[in-house]
Amino acid sequence: MAGRGGASAAAPLLEKTAAAAESGGGCCYVDGCPGCAVDRHKAANPGIPYGNFIYVWIVTLCTALPISSLFPFLYFMIRDLNVAKRTEDIGFYAGFVGASFMFGRCLTSTVWGIAADRVGRKPVVVFGISSVVVFNTLFGLSVNYWMAIATRFLLGALNGLLGPIKAYAIEVCRPEHEALALSLVSTAWGIGLIIGPALGGYLALPAENFPTVFSPDSIFGRFPYFLPCLCTSIFAAVVLISCIWMPETLHKHKVHENRSRNIEALEARLIDSNEKVEESGSLDSKKSLFRNWPLMSSIIVYCVFSFHDMAYTEVFSLWAESDKKYGGLSLSSEDVGQVLAVTGASLLVYQLFLYPSINKVLGPIKSSRVAAILCIPILFAYPYMTYLSEPGLSIVLNIASVIKNNLGVSIFFCYLFFLAALKFIWF
Template sequence: MTSSSSSSASTRSLPTETPLPKRQLALVAMVGITEPIHMTLVFPFIYYMVRDFNVSDDPRYVGFYVGVLAAAFAVAQLATGLLWGIASDHFGRRPILLIGVAGSIVCPILFGLSKTFTWAVMIRILWGMLNGNASSVKTMVGELTDESNQAKGFSLLPFCWHTGSVIGPVLGGLLADPVEHYPSLFGQSVLFRTYPYLLPCLVCSALSLLAWVLNYLYLVETVEHHAPNSAAADDDEEQAIHDAHYDHHHHRVEESSHYRAHGSSSASTHTSYDLPDETTALLISTNAAIQASTAASANPISVGGPIPVPIDSNDANESGPASPRAGLSIALSGDPLRCTIGYAAVSFFTLFIEEMFPIWAATPFDNGGMGMSTRAIGIALSVSGLFVVYLQLYLYPKVQNAWGALRCFRHGTTLCAVVVPCFGILHYLEASPSSLTVVYTMLSEGDLRPITWVVLIALLTLKEWCSVMYFTSACILINNAVPDRRYLGTVNSVSYSAASLARAVGPALGGTVFSWSLTTGYPFPFNHNFIFVMTASISLATYFMSLTWNSRLDRRAISKTSSPQ
């Protein structure tokens, strides 16, 4: 093989793009949008809500309690996320999705009725326990797409996240405390005077109700072995995989004979590594399938690399139902495990900074914050989110097709390590003498200088673009790493549980670290800048970890299309 042909073989080539099942993806996207709404809804007013609970007389310690309340949601998701994923493999994605949305209808209302810190934490835990939608949505997108259109399909996930991240802060920032902000409309309302944070929660519940009704009426199941005649389809697939293994084995035998006949000079031309990525990935799963369907005395054929998952014959029958034991074995070994760790890492530092930014922005200026109002925080987050929605839909699919998911993941984490520390500059920028006047707008006491607003929006937009790069890519990499599509739900739920653990630790640790940084009096980087420096360090460490991942993750282990309309 010449160097030119070798170079050509190494370039990324995708099959003709399969049309996306747009209606089904739109329904799934509606559910996907609700989760970030539920998570970010409280961001603009959570500091003031906890302060109103009178948990501490010192505003420097409020951040600790805010972190506890913010972490409660993710802790609850950690406790139930794996169970929802296993249940979706057995009972289907659709019923689990509908149960999660139903919980998202009731819990926001109960949260808006909170009058004590304990009640708020308990409801936030219940809210997270009933919300198992994220892993189900990610799994369904993987089942509704194939390798040719997965970049566009999976770009819906951060699109949903950022759309919800726009809607959530808008609802929370503009509708919180309506008696104070809109006295002409709500000035006489006893209900909203007693419960100042109920209105955004009611609107949030209404959106979830709309998503539940539409998905109940129109969403179809995507798990193939739940469909009629699925046993026959699985038998056909098993036979096809067996035939592929047979052909590939004989191809390798011929290669070996050719190599022995022509000597070592042919080594660069005829090795097992010259096989197409699709065949190699297919044979990985084929080996597992043969191991599952043969007796223990039969020795599986090596395919040039370790089998990523040892699947017991009793656990993995290609024509049988999904087994929790086999699914967990896949999720906790090899490439799926490495991608899950990476996904948990980016989840940790992303939610860490997303939770800490509103707290830092609302902290009084003299204490190292920006002294911004809930409305100013909500608008800043929303404006940056609008920019990212556009970039997500039009830019990311093109970048991913050109670079691959793995390279996008690495670029996203490195850029984040550069952008996030720049937030600390805003405090000094606002404090520095300037001839620029303050912008007197609807932002009330949260007004900033024009130059500060420009830099703030630019940094928030860049930060969100980083999360688009590494979050979308992480979802694709996890999906590509699964050798048996029946266990996609279990693998995604394991990755989501790991992310939930990271998201639980992130805010709780962030609140403690931020309170500590404001009270010690230490200089840079241990002052208010410490949360930004810490985030950048973890992001950079994640990049170095990704350098150990195999480039084969840019292709699916098994290409299998399912396109309900």
């Protein structure tokens, strides 16, 4: 019993599995498959994949920047396009421009998800970033209202990056790093939704705000909203070039019957009897995702909060730039950009240093509930800011914006953590 056979039997199963995988005998990896190459790299490197996480960060940021970068100057853009007959109608026309992006995304997001599963994550990411470079630039060069709507619609319809990049973030790391991967997506997304409007606010109307640098006869004088769009497109072009070295994670080989039997045999030896019973008991319920109430409830919460967050992002800029006689604050696009820049900086500090401690004390669900409750009085307080004057208005507005957006991050994190937990329970 203490001989060679006993020593072999006493060897850890995971070591034998890894050795078999490396030698090819276990049929765990297929040569030439990009997904297997990523899995092999994960097995050999237990640390955090910083290089791949950089791709997750910059691609998510590239996706988020053009979504809300137009809102600080959209009010003035609609005014200059002369489509609104009355000043009070500017918000009405601006709403269609803002909604056209999400309408296009709503129509095609499922298609892009299917394409990412069949063709690969990398081609979808590359195509989506290319659409940002092209159509975001064309939006800044819009000469009429319908061109603005068309370019924003195509930008949303052809930019299906968010779903595939979330899948990519999970696939490039080991299970113990998946929470970090999802937090990177949400962090880059939240910061992008704040930095984008900040860029739009600071860089719009450059010939008026920076007359010594930009001439009224230059392209930036003739197209006063082109500069912020161009900066976002240049960043997207840099990201597009860097994606040449981005590894693909989709498995592009057929799972043969003998390979499936080998994997099942390994799983049978790795999973104890109790886990096998639980897994077999869940097979029937996998047939219908719509009957998975925890999953559906998290999706519903995400939809409701996304609606709330995007509505707030668009309405805030329009309200802040509207004249006080219409209930606004009469701020300039530069003032709005400054508020959003301060908010973006606070988001970075909150997510890196404050939220981890809050999550440890309250947990993700309770912290999201508290955040949702606190959002209500803050939102009710916004209309009353019209009665304030400087410098009190700037102080109160910055504080309210910082608190509101950081509370939103807490709610969004809860959704991501919940889905990460459901991945192990359900999938």
